[in-house]
Amino acid sequence: MKYLLHLFSIFILLSVIGCSDETIHRTDSPVTRKKAMEKVDLALPSSASSIYYMNWYTGGMQGLERYTRFDVDPEELDAAVEAIIFKNNTTMSRSLAYPKSPLSSSRLSSPSDRFSPATWWNPGTVTRGYYRGHMDAYALQILVDLDNSRIYISESD
Numbered sequence: 001m002k003y004l005l006h007l008f009s010i011f012i013l014l015s016v017i018g019c020s021d022e023t024i025h026r027t028d029s030p031v032t033r034k035k036a037m038e039k040v041d042l043a044l045p046s047s048a049s050s051i052y053y054m055n056w057y058t059g060g061m062q063g064l065e066r067y068t069r070f071d072v073d074p075e076e077l078d079a080a081v082e083a084i085i086f087k088n089n090t091t092m093s094r095s096l097a098y099p100k101s102p103l104s105s106s107r108l109s110s111p112s113d114r115f116s117p118a119t120w121w122n123p124g125t126v127t128r129g130y131y132r133g134h135m136d137a138y139a140l141q142i143l144v145d146l147d148n149s150r151i152y153i154s155e156s157d
Contacts, residue, residue, distance in 0.1 A: 026054040028120070040068055042153065043087040045080040047073040050150075052120045054111060064138065064157040067111055067121055074149045081132060081142055081151065088140050088155075096139055098132040106131040108141045108154050123152040 025039045029052075033044055036051040044051070051070040072080045085098050103126060111118050126145040133141035143152040 022056070024054075024056050026118075027052055028118075036068075036070070040066075041091075042068060043080075043083040044070065045072050045076050045083065047076050048080075054118060054121075064155065065111070066153075066155045067118070068153045069120055069150065071148065071150050077144060077146070077149055077151070081144060084142065084151075084153065085132065085140065088138075092138055094136075096134045096136060098134055098140070098142070101131045101133075103127075103129055103131055103143070106141070106143050107133055107135065108143050108152060109156065121152070126150075126152075 027036075030050040031052070033046070033048045033051060036044060036048070036053060039055060040051070040053050048070045049072075052068070054065075054067045056065040085096075089095050106123070108123050108131075111121055123143045123145075126143060127147065129144045129146045131141075131143050133139065137157045138155060141154045144150075145152070
């Protein structure tokens with residue numbers, strides 16, 4: 001019995017240690033596509049520019065909070081969104097439908113306080129565009145700004 005209590009104590013200790021592994025990556029000025037690809041696990045189109053990101057991961061409990069914003073050539077806007085959705089569905093081994101919805105359907109979350117300030121994350125200023133998202137864990141919330149040819153993406157667990 002003493003042996004089992006000892007093993008249980010070790011398991012609890014390792015679980016707590018595993019949960020404390022926290023990583024934050026962010027940029028507060030635009031980066032190149034090449035630089036962003038090192039930290040952002042998205043299918044960024046070749047025309048992606050003015051890329052900003054904030055990523056927070058925690059081990060053990062698998063916490064995740066990610067925000068990405070970038071501009072693309074207007075002709076590539078819809079194809080870029082399709083490629084991002086396809087990659088996420090492929091990576092997660094699923095086939096979530098991401099129907100195109102009006103901006104009023106948007107469920108983009110606001111970054112938590114750990115990211116303050118984040119002046120570049122301003123999807124609330126979009127007046128003409130559409131939303132595509134799903135509420136499953138690790139699913140994407142995508143808001144497309146047609147006036148600026150800009151894509152906002154949030155993801156969480």
